[in-house]
Amino acid sequence: MRLFTCQSCGNHVYFENVRCTRCGYTLGFLPDRIEVSALEETGQGRWRALAAPEDAAYRACANSAQYEVCNWMIPERDPDPLCVSCRLNRTIPDLSVAGNQTLWQRLETQKRRLVYSLLRLDLPVQPRHRDPAGLAFDFLADPASAFNEQRRVLTGHAGGLITLNIAEADPAAREQMRKEMAEPYRTILGHFRHESGHYYWDRLVRDREWLGEFRSRFGDETLDYQQALQRHHAQGPPPGWRERFVTAYASSHPWEDWAETWAHYLHIVDTLETARSFGVDVRLKTTGQQPMAKGQGFDPYSQTDFTPILDNWLPLAFALNSLNRSMGHEDAYPFVLAPPAVEKLQLVHRIIRNQSAP
Numbered sequence: 533m534r535l536f537t538c539q540s541c542g543n544h545v546y547f548e549n550v551r552c553t554r555c556g557y558t559l560g561f562l563p564d565r566i567e568v569s570a571l572e573e574t575g576q577g578r579w580r581a582l583a584a585p586e587d588a589a590y591r592a593c594a595n596s597a598q599y600e601v602c603n604w605m606i607p608e609r610d611p612d613p614l615c616v617s618c619r620l621n622r623t624i625p626d627l628s629v630a631g632n633q634t635l636w637q638r639l640e641t642q643k644r645r646l647v648y649s650l651l652r653l654d655l656p657v658q659p660r661h662r663d664p665a666g667l668a669f670d671f672l673a674d675p676a677s678a679f680n681e682q683r684r685v686l687t688g689h690a691g692g693l694i695t696l697n698i699a700e701a702d703p704a705a706r707e708q709m710r711k712e713m714a715e716p717y718r719t720i721l722g723h724f725r726h727e728s729g730h731y732y733w734d735r736l737v738r739d740r741e742w743l744g745e746f747r748s749r750f751g752d753e754t755l756d757y758q759q760a761l762q763r764h765h766a767q768g769p770p771p772g773w774r775e776r777f778v779t780a781y782a783s784s785h786p787w788e789d790w791a792e793t794w795a796h797y798l799h800i801v802d803t804l805e806t807a808r809s810f811g812v813d814v815r816l817k818t819t820g821q822q823p824m825a826k827g828q829g830f831d832p833y834s835q836t837d838f839t840p841i842l843d844n845w846l847p848l849a850f851a852l853n854s855l856n857r858s859m860g861h862e863d864a865y866p867f868v869l870a871p872p873a874v875e876k877l878q879l880v881h882r883i884i885r886n887q888s889a890p
């Protein structure tokens with residue numbers, strides 16, 4: 533994620549901010565420019581964005597005024613009442629249930645971080661109600677009388693529809709699930725990134741020239757999926773999985789391996805962008821790496837080659853983990869990238885770059 537600045541006063545602001553804490557200007561995100569902008573109201577629900585040319589007018593996403601769950605803007609020429617992120621929703625949580633609005637807010641905040649990355653990578657982001665090959669989200673709650681496991685809402689992807697159990701937005705419930713699943717890391721954003729991986733596999737790999745290369749790296753995805761998952765949950769990962777997979781879950785089936793690898797690719801690229809936009813360039817003295825010359829830009833989202841991304845990521849992840857340990861926290865990136873996992877990341881990188889090439 534880039535570092536954003538209020539154009540009215542020069543204050544640095546968060547991606548999520550709706551108001552500048554220094555000058556009080558209203559802030560919103562302009563997805564067409566991938567920029568947070570200070571905004572001036574010009575009447576009749578229209579806004580002038582300081583980050584955009586004089587003539588560009590915007591409206592606020594309908595989920596902003598009505599529910600305060602969104603800070604994205606819509607260019608005047610776009611008739612949709614919802615922004616490019618909110619229009620992907622098919623089902624939102626039942627807001628008559630106490631607490632659901634807060635859970636929904638948390639989900640949307642993380643979903644916009646996913647959409648930011650998808651836009652940065654030039655990946656197609658179309659709502660499924662407009663494009664049959666598009667994307668949709670269902671945010672569902674377990675039924676109140678869910679006494680048996682069978683009726684629990686499972687987070688997952690099918691045919692462009694990503695379903696998320698809204699309990700994932702409750703930190704206590706998520707921590708319990710993380711322990712039950714013996715995962716080192718479980719976040720809402722991680723879920724979104726993982727499930728988007730399944731969606732883009734369908735779009736970019738399934739019926740495309742990449743399938744052969746996918747199979748040579750990830751294995752044969754025609755293997756029975758349900759059986760593979762049952763075996764994984766019953767027996768756990770195979771011995772030595774760390775030598776081949778980015779996570780234990782990735783070893784369950786080639787589709788899950790792809791989705792986990794895809795999620796890691798997004799973790800890496802976006803976290804690197806955040807570090808770079810803050811001027812953080814980690815070089816370990818012992819390796820003799822030279823810091824980049826001042827002013828030399830490095831945009832992980834637009835690298836042709838994966839190697840510089842990895843070379844920049846490894847020392848940064850080490851530094852991040854060390855910082856967290858100094859604060860008594862768990863590792864920020866509790867993973868080791870073995871060579872086969874790196875090769876898989878490389879393939880994800882090539883597929884993304886190739887689809888977004890003009």
Ligand SMILES: [Zn+2]
Pocket residue numbers: 538539540541542543552553554555556557
């Ligand atoms: Zn300001």
Ligand SMILES: [Zn+2]
Pocket residue numbers: 593594595596602603604614615616617618619
């Ligand atoms: Zn919105």
Ligand SMILES: [Zn+2]
Pocket residue numbers: 726727730787788791
């Ligand atoms: Zn999955």
